[in-house]
Amino acid sequence: MSNPVATHTVRAACPHDCPDTCALEVTVGDDRVVKVSGAADHPPTAGVLCTKVAYYPERIHHADRLLYPARRVGAKGPGARFERISWDEALATIARRFQRIVASDGAEAIVPYSYAGNSGLLGYGSMDRRFFHRLGASRLDRTICASAGALGYQATIGASVGLDPENVVDARLIILWGSNSVVSNLHFWRLVQEAKRRGARLIAIDPCRTVTADKCDQHIALLPGTDAALALGLMHVLIRDGLIDHDYIARHTLGFAALRERVLAYPPARVAAICGIDEVEVEGLAHAYGDTRPVAIRVNYGINRTAGGGMAVRSVACLPALVGAWRDPAGGVLLSTSGNYPVATAALEQPELMPEPMPRIVNMSRIGNDLLRARPAIKALFVYNSNPVAVAPHSAEVVEGFAREDLFTVVHDLFQTDTADYADILLPATSHMEQLDVHKSYGHLYLQVNQPAIAPLGEALPNTELFRRLARQMGFSEACFSDSDEDLCRQAFDWSDPRLAGLSWERLRADGHARLNLPRGAAPFAEGGFPTPSGKCEFHSSLLAQAGLDPLPNFIAPHEWRESELATEFPLALITPPARNFLNTSFANSARFLAQERSPALYLHPADAAARGIVDERRVRVFNRRGEFHARAVVTDRVRPGVAMSTSIWWRKLSPDGRNCNEVTSQALTDMGGGATFYDCLVEVADA
Ligand SMILES: Nc1nc2c(c(=O)[nH]1)N[C@H]1C(S)=C(S)[C@@H](COP(=O)(O)OP(=O)(O)OC[C@H]3O[C@@H](n4cnc5c(=O)[nH]c(N)nc54)[C@H](O)[C@@H]3O)O[C@H]1N2
Ligand SMILES: Nc1nc2c(c(=O)[nH]1)N[C@H]1C(S)=C(S)[C@@H](COP(=O)(O)OP(=O)(O)OC[C@H]3O[C@@H](n4cnc5c(=O)[nH]c(N)nc54)[C@H](O)[C@@H]3O)O[C@H]1N2
Ligand code: SF4
Ligand SMILES: [Mo]
Secondary structure (H helix, E strand, O other), rough: OOOOOEEEEEEEEOOOOOOOOOOEEEEEOOOEEEEEEEEEOOOOOOOOHHHHHHHHHOOOOOOOOOOOOOEOOOOOOOOOOOEEEOOOHHHHHHEEEHHHHHHHHOOHEEEEEEOOOOOHHHHHHHHHHHHHHOOOEEEEEEEOOHHHHHHHHHHHHHHOOOHHHHHHHOOEEEEEOOHHHHHHHHHHHHHHHHHHHOOEEEEEEEEEOOHHOOOOOOOOOOOOOOOOHHHHHHHHHHHOOOOOHHHHHHEEOOHHHHHHHHHHHOOOHHHHHHHHHOOHHHHHHHHHHHHHOEEEEEEEEEHHHOOHHHHHHHHHHHHHHHOHHHOOOOOOEOOOOOOHHOOOHHHHHOOHHHHOOOEEEEHHHHHHHHHEEEEEEOOEEEEEEEHHHHOOOOOOHHHHHOOOOOOOOEEOOOOOOOHHHHHHHEEEOHHHOOEEEEEEOOOOOOEEOOOOOOOOOOOOEEEEHHHHHHHHHHHHHHHHHOOOOHHHHHEEEEOOHHHHHHOOOHHHEEEEEEOOOOOOOOOOOOOOOOOOOOOHHHHHHHHHHHHHOOOOOOOOOOOOOOOOOOOOOOHHHOOOOOOOHHHHHOOOOHHHHHHHHOOOHHHOOHHHHOOOOOOOOOEEEEEEEEEEEEEEEEEEOOOOEEEOOOEEEOOOOOOOOOOOHHHHOOEEEEOOOOOOOOOOOOEEEEEO
């Protein structure tokens, strides 16, 4: 009989790009992660994890984890082979190439490419930013997910703040607007269910009858990219029928007269035609919204991925002020809670290390185009926390760009992703279970510490240590490159901010997590005080006016609109939202989760399928002028007519045809924030 292995428990935080930012309890035995569970004493997590992270030991100790630095020995691309090298050699090679590029082309020819594969404040952006600033590399505009919505919201409300999610249990009506909460915001859904038990009515606004919409009392299946029109139509009816809060409007909003004028152009009949829904749905929703208190809107990034994504979020964000919903603690709107945290971004990133004039900005959502056409040309790319070959739009250009023989590419990841196949130097990253970090959240109001649970596997390094060593190799001697991870955690927040009253790094480290010092059960804008320039909810936005944009909410049709000429050739609007068992491309290399998701699927309405002779389970090609990918047809009325849906994001090399849905998505940008327009994509579908 063998002795049972002694175990202990470590407190961690889920590092994935997910609003829930769960508190984890990691059971360790024999320096292996044996179990991961949700912390019971962290209110948002409440002891529950999503399936993906409940099986986390499989990811941490996966046989495919990268353990050593390596150099590519064969051709770039799928099937690429690598041979092990030492860290010394890897760092020396990178530094030599970077120095050569700086001398011949200037430092701007080097571009960092990262997103939120690790969402910890250290892992997301700290030592890496210092390194690239000091180098004088191009700056990266991180637009691939939320920049349009964030700006639209900021123009209206002032910052990423609003309804405290914990208050939503007391709402009488909750609108889930472009939010598949059961899949991508599970812990918010738990609160919604509690509200439902207490008698709340739930309405989903989504082109698809998702698992979330299934559980709502009503589902409005509008066409993708038409949310601003719907919101303007609701405002039209609310104002026309006197369902508005005149006192709140007079005291706490800006530009009501201009708004009233604007929404006259959006009567329910026109709005219904734009959105592809029934006039009574517009009237009914407006009356439900105007007649119910408290009324909450959970709007999510699903509505910010089309041409007018910024305006869509902005239009929705105008609604609560119009009816005075902010008067109630359980009323208002929630997009992201991230603006509540006093993060000391400048201390973490040290922008003063940048040369003057400041280096150019490269938009990550157009990396394919930029690798092929940016001038001065991009000569080196350093990828970490992201898998652009699979996740960036318009794969044909992305792949052609990454395949350039004269491009020097470094990739730092836990796995050999589609992007890693194009690396010249491939570096092993630790998982968060092997490193220290500190976290904010964009779906709740708690700070958390992530303690390392086990030693780094193989020779893997955290992002911080990688860039610390690379800085030394480059001869960067500034003191900030010697800061330890613990120093960085201490620098990450402005501890003197009243929202952190009573907290310090030491206290947080000891307790594991803490709620921001914001009053519980409060209505943040009951008495106005919006963090906008005017202090009011801005129906008329001075920020947008200054930027030369329409200062009032408006409907901007998708770039690829069904009433355009393009639609005669490609009549279906394709959306590609997240799969339940993947997190972007993370987990999409796990046998367990691949088995759950089976194979890339294309959901089509029976009428659209019949018109093309497509039957259930048949292999189809989904195509437009940019490219095509193959999928298994799922014929179902879960998608509305005119819309096709394919869950994402599959690894290309693990898909039957070696491609994924980003073959067809476009690099066109949103109205605000230079955001990606993944859900603004016309296609045609045929048997493969
Ligand atoms: N399981 C899982 N969870 C995740 C992720 C994941 O990949 N898997 N990804 C994480 C990340 S990075 C993010 S940004 C969030 C994303 O999660 P959300 O912010 O919720 O956004 P999406 O999932 O893109 O879209 C949500 C819903 O909007 C619908 N939708 C699409 N287009 C439109 C539209 O034009 N109007 C309206 N009203 N609805 C529309 C989609 O059908 C989908 O059901 O989730 C995070 N959580
Ligand atoms: N068609 C379509 N495309 C989309 C979307 C969509 O809805 N449809 N969603 C978009 C959205 S919202 C987003 S946010 C992006 C997400 O796109 P990405 O940010 O690329 O997200 P992931 O695919 O999860 O890739 C993150 C990578 O970082 C690695 N990683 C994790 N932790 C660390 C670490 O500590 N260090 C290093 N060096 N690496 C680490 C992971 O192993 C993984 O390979 O995709 C976008 N692309
Ligand atoms: S992915 Fe989201 S729901 Fe799952 S454990 Fe992480 S934070 Fe929680
Ligand atoms: Mo995202």
